[in-house]
Amino acid sequence: MRTEVIVVGAGPTGLMLATELTLAGIPVVVLEKQHTRSTQSRAGGLQPRTAEVLDLRGLLDPLLDRALPRGEFGGHFAGLPVELDTRRWQTRHPYPVAIPQARLEAFLEQRLLDRGVPVLRGSEVSAIEQDSDGVTVAGIRASYLVACDGGHSTIRKLLGVPFPGTAGTTSSVVADLTLAARSAAVPSTSEHFSRYIKSAGGFFSVLHPIEGELYRMIFGTLSAEGPDRDTPVAAEEVEEVLQVVYGPGTKLGELRAASRFSDATRQVERYREGRVLFAGDAAHIHLPIGGQGVNLGIQDAVNLGWKLAATVHGWAPDGLLDSYHTERHPVAARVLRTTRAQGVIMNPNQDEDLAAVRDLFTDLLRLPDTNHVISGMMSGLDIRYPGVGPRMIDLDLTTAHGPSRVSRLLHSGRGLLLCFDDTPRSIDRWTDRVDQVIAETGDDATTVLIRPDGYIAWSATDTEPLESALTRWFG
Numbered sequence: 057m058r059t060e061v062i063v064v065g066a067g068p069t070g071l072m073l074a075t076e077l078t079l080a081g082i083p084v085v086v087l088e089k090q091h092t093r094s095t096q097s098r099a100g101g102l103q104p105r106t107a108e109v110l111d112l113r114g115l116l117d118p119l120l121d122r123a124l125p126r127g128e129f130g131g132h133f134a135g136l137p138v139e140l141d142t143r144r145w146q147t148r149h150p151y152p153v154a155i156p157q158a159r160l161e162a163f164l165e166q167r168l169l170d171r172g173v174p175v176l177r178g179s180e181v182s183a184i185e186q187d188s189d190g191v192t193v194a195g196i197r198a199s200y201l202v203a204c205d206g207g208h209s210t211i212r213k214l215l216g217v218p219f220p221g222t223a224g225t226t227s228s229v230v231a232d233l234t235l236a237a238r239s240a241a242v243p244s245t246s247e248h249f250s251r252y253i254k255s256a257g258g259f260f261s262v263l264h265p266i267e268g269e270l271y272r273m274i275f276g277t278l279s280a281e282g283p284d285r286d287t288p289v290a291a292e293e294v295e296e297v298l299q300v301v302y303g304p305g306t307k308l309g310e311l312r313a314a315s316r317f318s319d320a321t322r323q324v325e326r327y328r329e330g331r332v333l334f335a336g337d338a339a340h341i342h343l344p345i346g347g348q349g350v351n352l353g354i355q356d357a358v359n360l361g362w363k364l365a366a367t368v369h370g371w372a373p374d375g376l377l378d379s380y381h382t383e384r385h386p387v388a389a390r391v392l393r394t395t396r397a398q399g400v401i402m403n404p405n406q407d408e409d410l411a412a413v414r415d416l417f418t419d420l421l422r423l424p425d426t427n428h429v430i431s432g433m434m435s436g437l438d439i440r441y442p443g444v445g446p447r448m449i450d451l452d453l454t455t456a457h458g459p460s461r462v463s464r465l466l467h468s469g470r471g472l473l474l475c476f477d478d479t480p481r482s483i484d485r486w487t488d489r490v491d492q493v494i495a496e497t498g499d500d501a502t503t504v505l506i507r508p509d510g511y512i513a514w515s516a517t518d519t520e521p522l523e524s525a526l527t528r529w530f531g
Contacts, residue, residue, distance in 0.1 A: 057085065057195060057196045057197070058196075058197050058198070059083045059084060059085045059196060059197075059198045060077075060082050060083045060084065060198055060199050060200070060368050061077055061082055061083070061084045061085075061198055061199065061200050061201070061202065061364065061368065062084070062085050062086075062087060062191065062193060062196055062198040062200075062201040062202070063077075063084060063085070063086045063087070063201075063202050063204055064086075064087050064088075064181055064193070064201065064202070064203050064204060064205045064210070064211055065086075065087075065088060065203065065204035065205035065206060065209075065336070065338065066086050066087075066088035066090075066093070066161070066165060066175055066177070067157075067161060067204060067206065067336065067337075067353070068099075068157060068160055068161055068164065068336070068350050068353050068354055069204040069335050069336030069337070069338075069353030069354065069356055069357050070086060070088075070202070070204030070205075070335075070336070070357075071086070071161060071164035071165055071168065071175075072164060072353070072354050072357035072358065072361075073202055073204060073335060073356075073357035073360060073361055074086050074168055074173055074175075075113070075115075075164055075167060075168060075357075075361075076113075076357060076358060076360075076361025076362065076365070076469060077361055077364065077365055078168065078171055078173055079113070079361075079468070079469040080361065080362065080365035080366075080369070080469055081365070081369075082364070082365045082368050082369075084173060085173075085174045085176065085196055085198070086168065086173065086174065086175040086176065087176050087179040087181060087193070087194060087196075088175060088176065088177045088178075088179060089178070089179060089180035089181070089205075089210075090177060090178075091177050091178045092177070093158070093161060093162065093165065093177075094158060094161075094313070095158050095232075095312070095313060096158060096230075096232055096312075096313035096314075096315065097156035097157060097158055097232050097266060097272055097313075098156065098157040098158065098230065098315075099156070099157040099344070099347055099349060099350045100154065100156060100157075100266075100272060100347065101152040101153055101154045101155055101156075101347050102152060102153040102155055102160075102347065102350065102351070102354075103131065103152055103346075103347050103348075103350075103351040103434065103435045103436055104142050104145070104147050104149045104150060104151070104152065104435040104436070104437055105147075105351065105355065105435055105436030105437050105439065105447070106153075106347075106350060106351045106354045106355065106436065107149035107153050108147060108148070108149060108437075108447070108450065108463070108510065109354055109355060109358050109509070109510065110354070111148070111149070111450070111463045112358075112463050112466045112467070112509075112510050113466075113467055113469065114464070114467045115163075115164075115167075116149075116153075118163070119153075119155055119159075119160065119163055120153070120155075122155060122159045122163060123153055123154050123155050124154040124155070124156070124266060124267050125154075125246070125267070126154040126246045127245075127246045127247075128150075128151050129151060129152075129246065129247070129248045129249075130142070130150070130151060130152075130248075130431070131151075131152050131249075131346060131347075131431065131434050131435060132248065132249040132250055132346060132434075133346070133398065133417070133421060133430050133434060134345075134397070134398035134401035134402045134414075134417065135249060135250050135253050135345075135398075135401075135402045136250060136401070136414065136417055136418050136421060137248070137250040137251075137418065138250075138418055138421040138422055138427070139248055140421075140427060140430060140431035140434055140435070141424075141427050141428070141431055142431045142432070142435050142437055144428050145428075145431070145432055145435070145437040145438070146449045147435075147437055147450075148450050152347060156266065157350060160350070179194055180210070181193050181194055181205075181210050181211065181214070182210075183214065184201070184211060184214045184215065184332075186201070186330050186331045186332060187331075190331055191331045191332060199331065199368055200331050200332070200333065200364060200367075200368070201331065201332045201333075202332070202333045202334070202335055202360070202364070203332060203333070203334045203335070203338040203339075204335050204336045204338055204353075204357075205338050206336070206337045206338060207320075207322075207337040207338070207341040209334070209337075209338035211332065211334075211338065212324065212334065212338055215329055215332060217324055217326075217329055217334075218324070218325060219322045219323075219324055220322060220323070220325065221320065221321045221322030221323060221341075221392070222320065222321050222322070223318075223320055224318025224319050224320035225318070225319060226276060226282070226318055226319045226399075227276060227277075227282025227283060227284075227285065227316060227318055228274060228275065228276035228282065228316065228317055228318070229273075229274065229275055229276065229282075229289050229293070229294075229314055229315070229316055229317075230272070230273070230274045230314065230315060230316075230317060230344075231272070231273045231274075231275075231289060231294055231311060231312075231313065231314035231315075232266070232270060232271070232272055232273075232311075232312040232313045232314070233270075233271055233273055233294060233308060233309065233310060233311050233312055233314075234269045234270060234271065234308075234309035234310045234312070235269070235271060235298075235306060235307065235308065235309050236307040236308060236309040237305060237306060237307040238302070238305065238306050238307075239302050239303040239304075239305035239306045240305075241254070241301075241302045241303055241306070242263060242271075242302050242306055243263065243264055243265065244265060245265070246264075246265070247264070249262075249264075252264045253402075254301050254302070255278065255301065256300055256301045257300035257301065258277055258278050258279065258300075259275055259276070259277055259278065259297045259300055259301055260275060260276060260277075260278060260301075261273065261274070261275040261297055261301045261302075262274040262275070263275075263298075263301075263302070269309070270312070273294070273297075273298075275294075275297045275301075282316070283316065284316075285316045285317070285318065286316075287316065289311070289314035289315070289316065291308060291311045294308055294311055294314070295307070295308045317344055319342075319343040319396075319399050320341055320342075321341065321342050321343070321392050321395070321396055322340065322341050323339065323340040323341075323385070323388055323389060323392055324338075324339050324340070326381060327339055327380060327381035327384060327385055328377070328378065328380070328381055333360065333364070333380065335353065335356040335357060335360055336349075336352070336353035336356055336357070337349065337353065339356065339384075339388065340352065340388040340389075340391070340392060342391060342392045342395040342396070343395045343396070343398070343399045345395055345398050345399070345402070346395075346398070346434055348391050348394075348395060348434075351391075351436050352387070352388055352391055355384070355387070355436060355439075355509075356384055356388075358508075358509045358510075359380055359383060359384050359509050360380045360384075361469075361508075362469060362507070362508040362509065363376050363377050363379065363380055364377060364380075365469075366489075366530075366531065371489065371530070371531035372531055373527065373528060373529070373530070373531045376529070376531075382441075382442065383441040383442070383444075387439055390433070394433065394434075401413060401414055401417060440511075441511065444507070444511050444512065444513060445504075445511060445512030445513070445514075445515065446511070446512060447510050447511055447512075448462055448474075448504065448506050448510055448511065448512050449462070450462045450463045451497045451499060451501065452497060452498065453465075453493075453495040453496065453497050454495060454496045454497070455493055455494065455495045455496075456494065460495070462474065462506070463510075465491065465493055466506065466508065466510060468491065469508050470489055470490060470491050470508060471486070471489060471490035471491070471505065471506065471507060471508055471513075471529065471530055472490065472491050472492075472493065472505070472506040473490055473491070473492040473493070473503070473504075473505050473506075473522075474493055474495060474503065474504050474505075474506060475492065475493065475494045475495070475503045476494075476495060476496065476497065476501040476502060476503050477503055477516070478494060479494075479503075480492060480494060481503075481522055483522075483526065485526075486526050486530050486531075489530050489531075490505075490526065490530055502515045502516045502517055503515065503516040504516070505522065505525055505526065505529075507529060513525055513528075513529045514526075
């Protein structure tokens with residue numbers, strides 16, 4: 057079989073990347089070693105910037121039909137009892153969106169299948185060959201391969217790519233379950249994350265309702281000791297924690313799915329090895345807290361997708377594909393630092409010194425300016441790449457075709473020159489990859505060139521000529 061890009065891994069990152077490549081007209085094949093998709097909820101929601109990114113492609117609205125009912129609660133930092141307020145970041149999605157990872161994966165996979173993109177399940181990669189012209193795995197030849205196959209990436213191991221960092225020091229469990237009986241200590245309604253955290257009898261636990269009778273539970277021991285990650289989670293293990301933390305009036309009904317995780321923190325040094333690139337957990341792992349993993353992976357995919365497509369199409373300017381590493385590696389490195397810090401602050405096995413640190417951070421988060429900084433960091437709304445402007449705000453627009461929004465004009469996955477001065481520019485050499493729209497908005501706005509991933513590449517206030525910016529980003 058011959059294709060242009062092989063994506064290994066059918067998690068959120070791999071499926072989103074394949075969706076982006078397909079939108080750009082690039083033939084792609086997805087390989088996944090699991091025969092069936094996991095039904096475990098795993099990551100519980102989308103951070104505001106992830107919601108914005110999906111909105112850029114028209115994917116958010118149909119996903120909202122699959123969202124879980126939840127109140128308007130801001131995100132959290134280290135489980136502290138202060139809601140993160142993202143409203144000053146001018147987003148249409150100021151609260152995390154409650155969409156379990158399993159539903160996101162099911163939606164993206166079905167979208168690919170509807171478009172005739174092969175998602176080959178039961179395809180475990182055992183060898184990889186690459187040369188100056190392409191990559192071969194599992195009898196498939198492609199120009200490029202992207203490893204999106206998780207924290208224990210087979211591709212990374214086959215290529216001998218180092219994965220430096222720190223090994224896990226804790227062992228925890230995440231489970232989907234129902235309850236046969238529950239005490240008053242079990243939450244029955246949506247609340248801020250901090251309200252779900254409890255500890256007793258040597259255990260910590262986070263238990264909250266998902267939908268109907270289904271609960272999501274995260275637990276571990278305060279001593280940080282626990283079974284190996286490959287040890288199956290037994291119902292008796294879950295039952296013990298329920299009884300100790302929530303009282304004898306709480307009983308396990310059905311253990312639907314469960315898995316173990318640790319606080320290991322690692323990141324590849326380079327996101328590209330020849331014709332192979334790394335994205336999502338294959339490139340970086342960290343303590344799963346605050347929805348950062350899905351946030352990183354989806355944005356890796358959208359940053360890489362248009363650049364890889366441009367390279368395959370042959371119009372990418374020099375260095376465009378390598379800018380994926382330049383832009384995304386520091387973003388993940390920051391997340392690794394902040395999740396490590398949160399792991400320390402959130403540690404339920406507190407002594408007096410740690411309690412004092414938690415109290416201090418709680419007070420700081422109540423300050424509007426501090427909350428603004430932390431909310432931008434946790435939500436991804438503050439990301440700004442070197443030499444690139446901030447994300448474009450999703451303004452309401454009036455165009456020649458009627459009312460619109462910035463996000464709707466980016467559904468094509470192409471660049472966008474958005475003119476607010478009623479003066480069209482000459483972009484004849486780029487019309488096959490950049491759209492031009494003249495629009496009005498109620499706010500003061502400057503003509504901008506927007507990249508396919510929603511970041512401002514140029515504005516009319518820049519000293520750089522528009523043609524130079526077009527050439528730099530669109531060849």
